[in-house]
Amino acid sequence: MDSTDATGDERQVVMTTDCPYLKPCPMFKLFIHEATKHHFVALYCRGPYQQCARFKLRQAGSTVPEKLLPDGQEMPEWWTRSPASS
Numbered sequence: 001m002d003s004t005d006a007t008g009d010e011r012q013v014v015m016t017t018d019c020p021y022l023k024p025c026p027m028f029k030l031f032i033h034e035a036t037k038h039h040f041v042a043l044y045c046r047g048p049y050q051q052c053a054r055f056k057l058r059q060a061g062s063t064v065p066e067k068l069l070p071d072g073q074e075m076p077e078w079w080t081r082s083p084a085s086s
Contacts, residue, residue, distance in 0.1 A: 019049035021058060026066055030080040044070035 053072035
């Protein structure tokens with residue numbers, strides 16, 4: 001979609017929507033540091049969420065490992081809290 005700003009310059013407008021699984025995503029309760037969580041939300045959940053490994057598995061009807069990160073890697077232990085303590 002193209003748009004023209006006040007100076008008359010054309011610019012590209014990118015429309016994004018949040019991932020439909022953002023709120024119920026169980027991965028977020030595991031993060032100790034909010035900054036790390038917000039990094040993934042900004043990169044995937046509120047952007048090109050179709051590239052998220054978790055989204056792809058869920059859409060395919062597969063089980064999504066709890067510690068699977070959106071980039072397809074496993075969440076390191078030192079990033080997480082135990083699920084019982086959340």
